[in-house]
Amino acid sequence: METNYATFIKKAQLEYSHRPDLVERLLCDRLDWTKSDLIYHLQDNVPKTIQEQFFKDFEKLKQGVPLQYIVGKEWFYGREFMVTKDTLIPRPETELLVEQVLNRIPIDAQIKVLDIGTGTGIIGLTIKLERPNSLVDMVDISKEALCVATHNAKQLHADVHCFESDVCSSVTEQYDVIVSNPPYISHDEVCDMDDSVLQYEPHLALFAQNNGYAIYEVLAKQLPAVLAKNGCVLLEIGYQQAEKLKKLFQQSFPDKYISVLKDYMGLDRMLIIEERRI
Structure with missing residues (x-):
């Protein structure tokens, strides 16, 4: 089913209402996008492969797995570091x-x-x-x-x-x-x-x-x-x-x-x- 990023994010944030910011960050980290990139693409349809990967990641997030371990990275002092x-x-x-x-x-x-x-x-x-x-x-x-x-x-x-x-x-x-x-x-x-x-x-x-x-x-x-x-x-x-x-x-x-x-x-x-x- 086709859906744009704006709708896709809103649905996920309703399900993860205690930390809605992590939904956007999870998506941006997987796509290697900035927040500005995400805003620019809000009306674009989300590819099926991206939806599938997000749902896998989202399940881990709901289970309590730290986002940094899901995406395998974190920022420190303005630089990106691999985290395991x-x-x-x-x-x-x-x-x-x-x-x-x-x-x-x-x-x-x-x-x-x-x-x-x-x-x-x-x-x-x-x-x-x-x-x-x-x-x-x-x-x-x-x-x-x-x-x-x-x-x-x-x-x-x-x-x-x-x-x-x-x-x-x-x-x-x-x-x-x-x-x-x-x-x-x-x-x-x-x-x-x-x-x-x-x-x-x-x-x-x-x-x-x-x-x-x-x-x-x-x-x-x-x-x-x-x-x-x-x-x-x-x-x-x-x-x-x-x-x-x-x-x-x-x-x-x-x-x-x-x-x-x-x-x-x-x-x-x-x-x-x-x-x-x-």
């Missing part, structure tokens, strides 16, 4: 972490950067693309995640080095900037989490032992050996972890200044370790 079941979905809060890194790297600086637990590679790749003279290494314990990061690097023409490492265990060099968004959710917080996150996103990248502090404790032990003199560390953290982590890392870096920055919601989200301010 082996990687976390990029989140806006992490852009704040990247911005703090970029604020500390002059445009033409030739410095060494390490991205620990890179996942899709959004942090390390964005830093490389925004600061092309930097030398960026990206590590992850997951071989599957490293494949995704390597794919994204090729797609974005970013010259980075990806290798497998359990935190810093395989890291042999020192770096001027070390950045990480590690697993930091406690298993006790499962009841507070969205069902789609629990069901579809990789638990290896979400949860950490010892009430969410396990990876930070490893970082506190390993980072002093791989951080260059006058270097800085930027970490994404859980909103209730700031005070304990400040004490933990102050023991590892007694001569450094440690600060905590908030996210868009006003929650503690970043811990920064750098030279003491005068």
Whole structure:
């Protein structure tokens, strides 16, 4: 049955009324259209093949599968990244972490950067693309995640080095900037989490032992050996972890200044370790 895009979208939005915006986005992502493209084609008939693909995707969406896993991509810092079941979905809060890194790297600086637990590679790749003279290494314990990061690097023409490492265990060099968004959710917080996150996103990248502090404790032990003199560390953290982590890392870096920055919601989200301010 022939139907135009306007009618097709309206029917789907009535069925998915709690998030009608996702209907348009799902269609645009599959067609590789912008919102302007969609508006331009609203009165055009929807090809049968497009309808069939949409209905398959739409069923997954109604079952709770995140849209990013359905279409296999997500945008971060103005760029498109491949996303798979082996990687976390990029989140806006992490852009704040990247911005703090970029604020500390002059445009033409030739410095060494390490991205620990890179996942899709959004942090390390964005830093490389925004600061092309930097030398960026990206590590992850997951071989599957490293494949995704390597794919994204090729797609974005970013010259980075990806290798497998359990935190810093395989890291042999020192770096001027070390950045990480590690697993930091406690298993006790499962009841507070969205069902789609629990069901579809990789638990290896979400949860950490010892009430969410396990990876930070490893970082506190390993980072002093791989951080260059006058270097800085930027970490994404859980909103209730700031005070304990400040004490933990102050023991590892007694001569450094440690600060905590908030996210868009006003929650503690970043811990920064750098030279003491005068």
